[in-house]
Amino acid sequence: MASKLEFARFPAPDGVNGWWESLPPPAPALTVSSEHRFDWVVIGGGMTGLSAARRLAELAPGASIALVEADRIGRTTAGRNSGFFVDLPHDISSESYSRSVDADKADVRLQRHGIDYVRSIVRQHGIDCDWRDDGKFHAAVNKKGQAALLHFAQGLDRIGERFEWLDEAAIEKVTGTGFYRGALFTPGCSTVQPAALMRGLAATLPANVKVFEMSAVKAIGDGREAKVLTFERGKIVAKRVVLCTNAYAATFGGHPNGLLPVYTFASLTRVMNADEVSKLGGTRSWALIPADPMGTTVRRLITDRICVRNHFAFRPNLEVSQADLAKAKSLHRRSFDRRFPMLENVELECTWGGPLCLSANNGALFGQRGDGVFEAVGCNGLGLSRGSAAGKLIAEYALGQSNDLVLQLLNQPHPRSLPARPIADVAVSAAIWVKEFTAGAEL
Ligand SMILES: Cc1cc2nc3c(=O)[nH]c(=O)nc-3n(C[C@H](O)[C@H](O)[C@H](O)COP(=O)(O)OP(=O)(O)OC[C@H]3O[C@@H](n4cnc5c(N)ncnc54)[C@H](O)[C@@H]3O)c2cc1C
Incomplete structure (x- = not known):
């Protein structure tokens, strides 16, 4: 490990996060503006960092812990997603989310561990984040989608997981739209308002965790028997x-180039009026993912808004342009209109993007990366359930504990390295383009 690690990129404002905008304004941020000393520092206030800080505090109540976040907790990617805590296999590089039986079983074990941990915190503290244990629908638009659903169902059968089939009329009864040809319901998925969850998790951390926001770490150096983290106005x-x-670890000195910052984008409608709600029909709240992982995710919220997500873009410099956001918004509009022709006057109020951390082989980084430095990096598109588990488990590992899940993460593959840029840029972007193109109607 290099003796000094430097962050090359910091979170940028990538559109307007609708989840965050629909919350009341937050309390002012506490920033790093002088010199502080702690036993532990967790860098990154997303799902993984929030779990890691909490678990450290639970297991080491006498330790002092800092959680530092470059932006506001809840405004960055962990508060920008579609809010699915997915328990089942969800490999978005596969055509049906499934992998091998062993890999699928291991994923389910890990993801359920993360979901159970967060659910118990939400319940214990009464965090107001619209947590729902209502499951999710995988819906197909055409024959290709139906074939992908069948493949996914066979994968679930192989690992002994429950699901239910819905025909065209049954899924229309739920969603109000006749757009889908059929669906598969899986009961174990939970959904949330992600910005509200992240804010609530930060607000209920144990007393030995101090949270600093708007405080980007610029470098980590070696001091005498300790690490020294440099910020713009303090350390x-x-x-x-x-x-x-x-x-963000992808641009952070010393990491392999197998971490792929791939953005995906979402839009949130304004609140529908009573007339629009009645034209739509269906049930008040549902969560649906596409049969083809490259298709469109849709949630109808209890607040009478609809959230749509689609489109991927490889952005190794960790920033998206106004053109990226405009393209995403126009794709969202098209997908929305195809599904909800009865809602043609319902505007998309906010559009935003956020970086996933993918890898070519579904690998991730977990463990110790040098003297006194631990890491849990690489959500592979499923940071809510996987990140909550990985954050909890990295804290356990860093405190010397071992268990089956820690071993599972230590033994997972590392992200496979890619050719150097610009060859990798072209290859990854082309692969995404082909997958999106073939997803066709599912978009
Ligand atoms: C539109 C969209 C929809 C998605 N839908 C889902 C979904 O339904 N379910 C799901 O599981 N996942 C979904 N995801 C992915 C999910 O949001 C991520 O997997 C998750 O946020 C990963 O959590 P994390 O804590 O590991 O990383 P992040 O959420 O990215 O958190 C990392 C944090 O580190 C901070 N940071 C970076 N550099 C520094 C620095 N130098 N100093 C201090 N702080 C720093 C960042 O600001 C960031 O807050 C979606 C993502 C998007 C964009």
Whole structure:
């Protein structure tokens, strides 16, 4: 490991996060503006970092812990997603989310561990984040989608997981739209308002965790028997560091080039009026993912808004342009109109993007990356359930504990390295383009 690690990129404002905008304004941020000392510093206030900081505090109640976040907690990717805590296999590079039986079983075990942990915190503290244990629908638009659903169902059968089939009329009864040809319902998925969850998790951390926001770490150096983290207006000296920066780790000195910052985008409608709600029909709240992972995710919210997500873009410099956002918004509009022709006057109020951290082989980084530095990086598109588990488990590992899930993560493959840029840029972008093109009607 290099003796000094430098962050090359910091989170940028990638559109307007509708989940965040629909919350009341937050309390002012506490920033790093002088010198502080802690036993532990967790870097990154996303799902992984919030779990890691909490678990460290639970297991080491006498330790002092800092959680540092470059932006506001809840405004970045962990508060920008579609809010699915997915328990079942969800490999978005596969055509039907499934992998091998062993890999699928291991994923389910890990993801359920993460979901159970967060659910118990939400319940214990009464976090107001619209947590729902209502399951999800996988819906198909055409024959190709129906074939992908069948393949997914066979994968679920092989690992002994429950599901239910819905025909065209049954899924229309739920969603109000006749757009889908059929669907498969899986009961174990939970959904949330992600920005509200992240804010609530930060607000209910144990008393030995101090949260700093709007405080980007610029470098981590070695001091005498401790790490020295440099910020624009101060520093933190800490015995140990836990890195939970997900995609941002891709530009952070010393990491392999197998971490792929791939953006995906979402839009949220304004609140529908009573007339629009009655034209739509269906049930008040549902969550649907596309049969083809490259298709469109849709949620109808209890607040009478609809959230749509689609489109991927490889952005190794970790920023998206106004043109990227405009393209995403126009794709969202098209997907929305095809599904909800009865809602043609319902505007998309906010559109935003956020970086996933993918890898060519579904690998991730977990463990110790040097003296006093630990990491849990690489959500592979499923950072809510996987990140909550990985954050909890990295804390356990860093405190010397071992268990089956820690071993599972230590033994998972590392992200496979890619050719150097610009060859990798062209290859990854072309692969995404082909997958999106073939997803066709599912978009
Ligand atoms: C539109 C969209 C929809 C999605 N839908 C889903 C979904 O339904 N379910 C699901 O599981 N996943 C979904 N995802 C992915 C999910 O949001 C991520 O997997 C998840 O956020 C990963 O959590 P994390 O904590 O590992 O990383 P992040 O959420 O990326 O958190 C990393 C944090 O590190 C901070 N950071 C970076 N550099 C520094 C620095 N130098 N100093 C201090 N802080 C720093 C960042 O600001 C960021 O807050 C979606 C993503 C998007 C964009």
